[in-house]
Amino acid sequence: MLDLETPYSRAALLNPNHCAIELEDQSIDAIITERRQQLDTVLCEISDLETIMDGIQTLHRQVLEKKNKLIESINSHERLRLALWRLPTEILSHIFVSCLPEDKYLLPASRLPPILLTRICRRWREVAVGTxxxxxxxxxxxxxxxxxxxxxxxxxxxxxxxxxxxxxxxxxxxxxxxxxxxxxxxxxxxxxxxxxxxxxxxxxxxxxxxxxxxxxxxxxxxxxxxxxxxxxxxxxxxxxxxxxxxxxxxxxxxxxxxxxxxxxxxxxxxxxxxxxxxxxxxxxxxxxxxxxxxxxxxxxxxxxxxxxxxxxxxxxxxxxxxxxxxxxxxxxxxxxxxxxxxxxxxxxxxxxxxxxxxxxxxxxxxxxxxxxx
Known part of the structure; x- marks a missing residue:
């Protein structure tokens, strides 16, 4: 906190009629110059704070956008999951066949279809095994x-x-x-x-x-x-x-x-x-x-x-x-x-x-x- 007390402020408080009289230990001009320097410093601090606040607001807005996108992705995948659960077995089987590698012969690897399709959920396994x-x-x-x-x-x-x-x-x-x-x-x-x-x-x-x-x-x-x-x-x-x-x-x-x-x-x-x-x-x-x-x-x-x-x-x-x-x-x-x-x-x-x-x-x-x- 700034200490803004001066002999003039005390003199003005005691005798308002003599507030303009300069005291011997400090001139009014010096005090004003000092205050202006202090004001410049405060204005710089305010500018820095406003920049930081703008950055925080931008970061806050970006985080909110991420949150909204995550919520949208979750909702869309929830809808997709529900849609996939509602798909007839024949259509799901056709989709599974389209997922197969283009190789003429398939390797029985857990990381590749069709075995990979049996590891997603119970219904997918039932459909894949039955196709x-x-x-x-x-x-x-x-x-x-x-x-x-x-x-x-x-x-x-x-x-x-x-x-x-x-x-x-x-x-x-x-x-x-x-x-x-x-x-x-x-x-x-x-x-x-x-x-x-x-x-x-x-x-x-x-x-x-x-x-x-x-x-x-x-x-x-x-x-x-x-x-x-x-x-x-x-x-x-x-x-x-x-x-x-x-x-x-x-x-x-x-x-x-x-x-x-x-x-x-x-x-x-x-x-x-x-x-x-x-x-x-x-x-x-x-x-x-x-x-x-x-x-x-x-x-x-x-x-x-x-x-x-x-x-x-x-x-x-x-x-x-x-x-x-x-x-x-x-x-x-x-x-x-x-x-x-x-x-x-x-x-x-x-x-x-x-x-x-x-x-x-x-x-x-x-x-x-x-x-x-």
């Missing part, structure tokens, strides 16, 4: 690590598919094919798409007994192909073309097949027609076999073939393939030669002349050339 479309795609890995736990998880997952077709990617890293057989036996008749890869398997055993629903098959390596011996009483070997044709015979509903081939030519092959195969992708190894397809096109007919990719097969059976096209009378739309596949422009023009609307693409040496009508 077979959420569980029809699965990537399985068969190895030593925690197999019993893995098998329980895979089986619980597959049971939720009910009677829907299955798309599976199967990776087996050791000689554990009996475990695969035991796990998948109840579901084998519903597998429509299979990407199968076995590694480090010393003694292949029967894995599957019935591929009646299979429409798509991807075989990434020769070892896996040998494991398909369960298709027939005899063992299928990768170096035989008749094994490949036999595989097609045993998969009558197959519409797509991808395979890495290293066939050696058979002396004679029985003619075979597969009526449903639409897409065939063959990847060869010219350092193992330079003529993997010679003789095979003479026996094979694919009247529904639309896409054919041939990579790294070195020499190419041109005349056989022409007869194959004429005999199959297929609606082939895309013929792709890639890597080391020796064809000529004249040969590719002949293919275009045989098949209406055919587009022939050559992809090698970093360039792509297209031949069509």
């Amino acid at each position: 077979p479309g959420l569980w029809c795609r699965l990537r399985l890995a068969v190895e030593h690590n925690d197999w019993q736990k893995r098998a329980f998880c895979y089986d619980a997952w597959l049971k939720r598919t009910q009677d829907h077709p299955l798309s599976l990617a199967l990776r087996c890293y050791d000689n554990w094919t009996p475990l695969v057989q035991s796990l998948l036996r109840p579901y084998i008749h519903r597998i429509s798409s299979l990407d199968i890869d076995f590694q480090r398997v010393e003694q292949p055993e029967c894995v599957f007994k019935d591929f009646s629903a299979l429409q798509e098959l991807i075989i990434p390596n020769p070892i896996t192909f040998k494991l398909l011996s369960s298709f027939a009483p005899f063992e299928i070997s990768i170096d035989r073309q008749d094994a490949f044709l036999h595989l097609l015979r045993l998969c009558p509903n197959l519409s797509s097949l991808t395979n890495h081939v290293a066939f050696f030519q058979n002396k004679s092959l029985k003619p075979f027609t597969h009526p449903k195969l639409e897409s065939l992708r063959l990847y060869g190894n010219p350092w193992i076999c330079r003529e993997p397809l010679w003789g095979m096109f003479s026996a094979l007919s694919l009247p529904n073939l639309r896409v054919l990719h041939v990579w790294n097969t070195s020499t190419w059976p041109h005349e056989e393939f022409k007869m194959f096209l004429e005999r199959s009378a297929c609606p082939l739309e895309s013929l792709v030669f890639g890597g080391i596949v020796i064809t000529t422009v004249e040969q590719r023009v002949e293919y275009v002349a045989l098949v209406p609307l055919l587009q022939v693409v050559v992809r090698n040496t970093g360039r792509t050339s297209i031949c069509d009508k």
Whole structure:
């Protein structure tokens, strides 16, 4: 607090008629100058306080805005929760399916749908578990690590598919094919798409007994192909073309097949027609076999073939393939030669002349050339 008492203020109090008389110890001008300095200081303090008060008011307003936004968010989510609870099960199931990752095969991870959807609340779990479309795609890995736990998880997952077709990617890293057989036996008749890869398997055993629903098959390596011996009483070997044709015979509903081939030519092959195969992708190894397809096109007919990719097969059976096209009378739309596949422009023009609307693409040496009508 300021002490504003001066001799003049006391003199004025005692004798108002003499308040203007200057006292000897201090002049009025000095007192006024001091007071003005004090007033300037107080005015600065007031300005500082007003600035602080403005800041506090701004902070208060910002905090109030945060409070209002939080209340609005809570209310909107409360309304959303109520709306979700009122959604029919069919609509909620459709929303759940839309939440699935775009990957072709799903990992059974708790942080990802569909398992994540079962961890939100009781009703979401009931709806998710009761929606077979959420569980029809699965990537399985068969190895030593925690197999019993893995098998329980895979089986619980597959049971939720009910009677829907299955798309599976199967990776087996050791000689554990009996475990695969035991796990998948109840579901084998519903597998429509299979990407199968076995590694480090010393003694292949029967894995599957019935591929009646299979429409798509991807075989990434020769070892896996040998494991398909369960298709027939005899063992299928990768170096035989008749094994490949036999595989097609045993998969009558197959519409797509991808395979890495290293066939050696058979002396004679029985003619075979597969009526449903639409897409065939063959990847060869010219350092193992330079003529993997010679003789095979003479026996094979694919009247529904639309896409054919041939990579790294070195020499190419041109005349056989022409007869194959004429005999199959297929609606082939895309013929792709890639890597080391020796064809000529004249040969590719002949293919275009045989098949209406055919587009022939050559992809090698970093360039792509297209031949069509």
